[in-house]
Amino acid sequence: MFSVRITLAITRRILREVFRDTRASIFLLVAPGVLIVLVRNLFESAADFAPTGAMMLGAFPALSMYMVGSTLVVRERNRGTLEAILATPASRLDFVLAYLCAAVAASLVQAVSTVAVGYTLGGLETASPPWLLGAMAALCAIFGMSLGLICSAICQNEGQASQLVPGIMVPQLLICGVFWPLPVMADWLRAIERFMPFSTVTRAMTAAREHSYGGSELVVNSVAMAVLTAAALLGVAAIIRRRTA
C-alpha cells in the first residue's frame, strides 16, 4: 500500500522546496506574527483583542497553508513531476501521505511561532492553556493545507489555482466572525456560516478561548476538521493518477 521510506523521501523534498523560497518562509512564519501585532494595536486593550486574537491564531495558519497548498499539486502535475513520481515504486497514497507529513511539520513550526507571538506581544489571555491553542492552530493549518491540496488537484492550471484563493476563501473569511462578531450578523449570513468548512476553525478556537479545554464545541469542531481533512486527502489520492494517452 505505502512505504514509510518513500513517503519520508517525498516529504523531505516537499519541505525543501517550500522553504527554499524565502517568500514562502516569510509568509508562513513571519507574517502571522506581524499580523497579530498589528491587529492587537487596532484594539484598545488586550481583553478587547482576545476574541479576535484567538480566532486569528487558527484562521491565519489555515489560510496561509491553504494558499501554499493550493499551488502545490497543480504544479506537480503541470511540470510533469507527478507523472515521474508515479512511474516509480511510489504509490498515490505515498504521495498524499507525504503531503500530510509535510503539512504536519510545517504547521508545528508555524503554530509555535504564531502562538508565541500571540501570548507575548499580543497579550492574549485564554481559558485553555497556550499549548492547547497551539495544537489547535496546527490542526487548523493541516486542515487548511488539505483544503488547498484538493482545490489544487481539481484545477487545470496555475492561473485557476490562484483565482480559487480569493474566490473561495475571502467570503468565508469575511463571515466567519474574525471581522465582525457573529451574533449581530443577519440571520441568512449566520445560516451560511454554519455550513462553511472554514467556520470549524474559528468555532474551535473560540471554544478553546471561552472554556477551559474547550468542552464539547471544541471536540465537535476538531472532529469535523479531522474528517474533512481525511476526506480531502482521500479525494486528492483519487483524483491524481497517471494519465495514459
Added chain:
Amino acid sequence: MISRNCLLIANRVLRELRRDYRTLFLFTMSPLFVMILVAGMLVETPRTFDRSGLLVMGLFPTAPGFLFAAFAIQRERYRGSLEFLLSGPVTRLDVLVGYLLAFSVPAVAQVALTVSVSYGLLGLDSAGPWWAAALLAMLACVLGVVLGMFAINLAHNELQLTKVLPTVALPHLMVSGLFLPYEDMPGWMQAAATIAPWRYAVGAVSELHLHSSVTSELVLNLSVTVGIVFALSAVTVGTVLRRRTA
C-alpha cells in the same frame, strides 16, 4: 500618451480577459458580492455600515485590479510575450497604458453594478454624492492595477506571487485606516501608515462619508493618491516592463 500601439495592446488584453470567464466574473462581481456580505454582517448597525460599507465600496476594487493585473503581467513576462512586444516598435509606456485601458472597461461595469446595488438595494447612505463614490472606486481600481504591476518586482513566477500578494496586502490593510481611523493609531503605526499607499485612498473615501462639499482634506488625499499612481507607474515602467538582457 494613448498611441495606436497601446490601443492594440488594450484590445488584445481585453480579448484575453473576455475569453477567461472565471477572471471576468470574479473581477466584475466580487466587489458586489463582498458588499452584500458586508451589508449582512452590519445589518444591526446601519451607521457602521454607512462608514465601513462606503469604504469597502470605494476601495475594494483595488483588490481584483491588483490580483488580476499582477497575474496578467506576470504571465506576459514569464511566457516571453512581453519581450516579444518590446522588441517591436512598442514602448514600455504603451504596455502600461494599454493594460490600464483594458482593465478600465470591465472596471466601469463593476463599479456601476456595485454602486447601483449599494445605494439602491442595500440602503447605503453618504454625505457625498454617489457619482463621487463611483469615481473614487474607479481610481481605486486603477491604483490596484498599478500596484499589482509594481508587486511583480517581488516575485519570479506565478506561484511565488500567491505568497507575495497576501504578505504585502494583509498588513497594508491593517494600517490603512479601514479598521481604525488614522488619528486613533499608536505612533509607530501612524508612521507605517504614512508610507502605505492605500491610506490616502482610504482618507479620500472617509471624507466623502462625512462631507458633501469638497474639503481640503479630500483634495490632499486625492492628489497624493494620484501622485502615487504616477510614481508607481514610473517605477513599474523602469523595472518590470523591460527587456532583460543576460
